[in-house]
């Protein structure tokens with residue numbers, strides 16, 4: 001009889017089955033035609049997707065929607081720069097996006113609005129029979145995550161969270177190595193979001209991004225993201241770290257997250273920053289920011305791996321997502337760009353540079369599309385995530401990162417908030433797949449098509 005671990009391993013890795021949309025899907029896109037896209041939220045991130053979409057021959061940008069003239073103007077500037085037809089513009093306040101969803105000449109939408117809008121916009125879009133690509137994170141509470149799953153299942157419309165780090169070149173090479181057993185059986189993984197966002201959180205759009213204002217006086221993410229640091233304490237941005245690690249450990253596909261615990265440190269960084277930039281008498285120097293400067297979360301999986309996640313956005317530090325992949329045969333870490341493979345690395349107990357390994361195991365997708373992706377945001381990975389979304393629509397398949405991934409990765413935020421509020425209590429993960437995780441197959445980046 002197979003042990004549980006053998007069962008998990010064989011079911012997770014078997015075959016390259018691509019799931020076809022549920023038969024009740026009414027998506028009417030046509031492969032011969034262009035994918036007709038609508039954009040909801042064309043702030044800085046939406047513009048970055050827009051720019052990539054405008055460069056594609058298989059996409060027509062039909063409409064863009066925002067609530068700020070400045071962002072619409074910047075977007076139309078990109079359209080003009082690419083020499084493409086001017087899309088319809090919807091600038092009609094917070095509910096204006098519904099007008100975009102009413103249009104029958106739009107197959108799919110890209111949602112790049114503040115987090116608090118994602119759930120309702122995704123649900124309205126799926127109910128309007130649009131294929132949905134939503135920026136990270138989708139679902140701010142456990143209930144919101146369930147609503148997203150149920151709506152996707154009910155409507156048959158896919159929801160892809162546009163988690164781009166799964167497509168980072170080194171991450172994909174390491175995924176390739178994991179699948180070829182270079183690290184042996186996986187034991188422990190790490191990742192996170194370790195990015196000094198102080199200038200983002202206090203960007204007033206004027207002082208070269210180095211203000212002390214947020215909310216109504218802020219620009220871009222300072223208008224909305226900073227308030228989450230005032231009100232909430234948890235891992236507020238888990239998906240860049242967890243997405244790649246979840247794909248390596250076949251989460252929702254033979255494996256699942258079972259529990260997490262989170263701890264946070266004291267909150268000092270944002271107050272110090274405001275005081276330094278705006279002075280001790282600045283009104284924002286009186287704010288008690290709730291978000292601990294470093295939030296550390298430990299996750300357990302059904303297959304007995306542990307995953308350590310960190311959220312670290314309030315302190316001076318160079319950017320690093322802090323990946324570590326460790327198995328019975330070796331270890332890779334991104335922060336020192338190093339690797340060690342037992343019996344193969346030149347010297348025992350000594351790191352070697354990872355570059356030669358990453359080149360050797362370069363993922364077929366990067367070999368095929370590396371030139372197309374050159375120049376795209378975040379080292380090219382943004383090209384891949386948009387490409388996967390568009391190609392899924394053209395093929396009428398569920399995207400390689402599906403609704404279950406979107407909510408399983410996003411739900412870490414409310415679960416970590418709960419754990420911290422309960423002094424580090426262990427919190428169970430919901431099983432959004434309703435038991436199907438045991439039999440589902442991993443189809444993420446299995447071939448070189450998308």
Ligand SMILES: NC(=O)c1ccc[n+]([C@@H]2O[C@H](COP(=O)([O-])OP(=O)(O)OC[C@H]3O[C@@H](n4cnc5c(N)ncnc54)[C@H](O)[C@@H]3O)[C@@H](O)[C@H]2O)c1
Pocket residue numbers: 040041042043044045046065066067068071093094095096097112113114115117135136137162163164219220221222223378
């Ligand atoms: N994957 C990545 O690498 C990455 C990078 C940056 C941002 N993001 C994500 O992208 C999303 C957007 O972030 P951003 O940096 O573009 O922020 P932003 O503030 O620059 O853009 C948000 C836009 O949404 C618009 N908006 C707000 N409410 C709206 C409504 N009701 N209807 C229509 N438009 C509305 C705003 O006017 C703004 O233009 C967030 O989820 C963020 O976390 C992801």
